[in-house]
Amino acid sequence: PHDAFAARLRLADAAQRTLDVQYYIWRPDTTGKLLFDALRRAADRGVRVRLLLDDYNTVGMDPLLAALNAHDNIEVRLFNPFVVRRPRFWDLLTDLPRVNRRMHNKTFIADNSLLVLGGRNVADEYFGATETLFSDLDVLVMGPVVASVSDAFDRYWRSDSAYPAERILRVDGSGEPPPEAEGDSRADYLEELGDRDPVAALRDRELALCWATTRLVVDDPAKGLGEAEGAELFLAQLNRAVGDPEQRLDIISSYFIPTRDGVEDLTGLADRGVQVRVLTNSMAATDVALVHSGYAKWRRDLLEGGVQLYEMKLGDGPRDAPHLRAGPYGSARSTLHAKAFAVDGEQLVVGSFNADPRSANLNTELGLVIDCPALADKIHGAFPDRVMKHAYRVELDDGGHLYWVGEKEGERIRFDREPDTTPWQRLSLPVFSILPIDGLL
Numbered sequence: 001p002h003d004a005f006a007a008r009l010r011l012a013d014a015a016q017r018t019l020d021v022q023y024y025i026w027r028p029d030t031t032g033k034l035l036f037d038a039l040r041r042a043a044d045r046g047v048r049v050r051l052l053l054d055d056y057n058t059v060g061m062d063p064l065l066a067a068l069n070a071h072d073n074i075e076v077r078l079f080n081p082f083v084v085r086r087p088r089f090w091d092l093l094t095d096l097p098r099v100n101r102r103m104h105n106k107t108f109i110a111d112n113s114l115l116v117l118g119g120r121n122v123a124d125e126y127f128g129a130t131e132t133l134f135s136d137l138d139v140l141v142m143g144p145v146v147a148s149v150s151d152a153f154d155r156y157w158r159s160d161s162a163y164p165a166e167r168i169l170r171v172d173g174s175g176e177p178p179p180e181a182e183g184d185s186r187a188d189y190l191e192e193l194g195d196r197d198p199v200a201a202l203r204d205r206e207l208a209l210c211w212a213t214t215r216l217v218v219d220d221p222a223k224g225l226g227e228a229e230g231a232e233l234f235l236a237q238l239n240r241a242v243g244d245p246e247q248r249l250d251i252i253s254s255y256f257i258p259t260r261d262g263v264e265d266l267t268g269l270a271d272r273g274v275q276v277r278v279l280t281n282s283m284a285a286t287d288v289a290l291v292h293s294g295y296a297k298w299r300r301d302l303l304e305g306g307v308q309l310y311e312m313k314l315g316d317g318p319r320d321a322p323h324l325r326a327g328p329y330g331s332a333r334s335t336l337h338a339k340a341f342a343v344d345g346e347q348l349v350v351g352s353f354n355a356d357p358r359s360a361n362l363n364t365e366l367g368l369v370i371d372c373p374a375l376a377d378k379i380h381g382a383f384p385d386r387v388m389k390h391a392y393r394v395e396l397d398d399g400g401h402l403y404w405v406g407e408k409e410g411e412r413i414r415f416d417r418e419p420d421t422t423p424w425q426r427l428s429l430p431v432f433s434i435l436p437i438d439g440l441l
Contacts, residue, residue: 001128004120004138005031006196011110012038014199019049020109020153024102025057025121028064030185031129032122036068043073052157054103055081059088062169069165076165077157079103080224085170101224103156104352104363112150114199115141117368118350119339126337129189133315134337139350139368140198141214148216152366159221212372215241219364234353234365241369242343248275250342250379256280257294257356257438258302267305277383279391282311283429284420285335291356293432299394299402309394310387312336313406314420342379347371357438392419
């Protein structure tokens with residue numbers, strides 16, 4: 001997580017001409033304000049900064065965003081904004097078909113030549129600045145594909161869903177700089193960050209690189225208005241870019257809801273001899289139990305069809321600590337947030353796409369297909385070693401009942417019910433599972 005933050009911070013500090021930044025979540029916490037500060041420093045030295053944020057998670061940030069937007073070299077746009085700023089639930093009641101569609105893309109582009117792209121949003125939990133950690137995956141990218149990502153950013157920037165901040169934010173854009181991160185927390189985090197500098201390591205040829213054909217897969221921004229379909233959608237493009245796996249398919253997805261069609265596709269691959277493995281969150285580790293219910297109902301069908309399932313353990317630490325509460329229907333010290341696919345030891349797909357209906361049909365998504373066997377093998381090779389140290393493997397006994405197998409201090413352990421959960425959590429799972437909401441998850 002510290003390397004991931006350093007990559008973004010150093011890119012902002014090294015930029016000479018442009019910074020194009022696009023995120024689903026950007027919180028005004030320690031790391032969020034540090035990066036806001038970095039954008040402002042870049043703008044102060046003449047860099048053109050364009051910041052495109054999805055509006056769903058900007059509650060309470062209108063004054064800060066307006067102040068950024070007032071800078072001569074910073075322009076802020078909001079994707080699919082809420083017209084009624086307070087209370088926002090009014091738009092959810094009156095305009096749900098539109099505001100239910102969100103921009104889930106996450107990318108940080110410097111000078112149209114280097115970028116960071118992956119699953120991370122901008123918030124303390126993604127960068128190791130709080131005791132709750134979202135385990136995630138990014139790539140630092142150079143080469144021709146950066147121009148493709150820049151072009152995609154321009155399409156989103158110019159889309160009908162992207163509104164200039166001054167048209168939306170009803171606050172005094174006086175030009176005052178946004179507040180900096182709190183001094184103590186900022187200093188502490190920067191001390192932890194140390195001298196990490198992936199950009200300098202790249203410049204000095206100290207960073208190991210994989211030179212590989214890399215293709216962008218990205219939703220048409222019209223999906224934000226429900227006006228993209230078929231070949232314009234992420235999944236259709238991904239299928240064209242990757243094709244059908246022939247030997248191995250490993251899926252890492254924080255939210256995994258295969259639906260009936262996905263179960264048929266994955267078990268069909270397994271039936272043809274393809275090794276299919278999936279890593280997602282356990283019920284204890286997920287931050288959204290509703291999403292876990294959309295996955296849990298398909299576990300038995302997947303296992304019977306030959307798909308291997310692994311579920312991220314609840315991270316070490318006190319489960320009842322109030323500051324570790326991750327949401328009203330789940331709590332976690334460490335939760336999986338990465339989104340990646342490894343195919344046949346040849347290709348790695350990294351981006352924002354979760355294997356769920358929301359990513360497929362509602363949110364806009366972005367990712368890279370990287371033809372690099374070395375990177376694909378890192379994912380493939382993690383399952384028998386690293387994954388088993390941090391996850392449970394889900395199995396079926398002879399009676400068709402689920403059980404979970406893991407390791408603790410080198411010993412094999414078995415659970416016959418959802419590990420590390422409370423009776424209330426286990427009771428809520430079948431209730432949530434019968435709700436007809438899979439298409440929204």
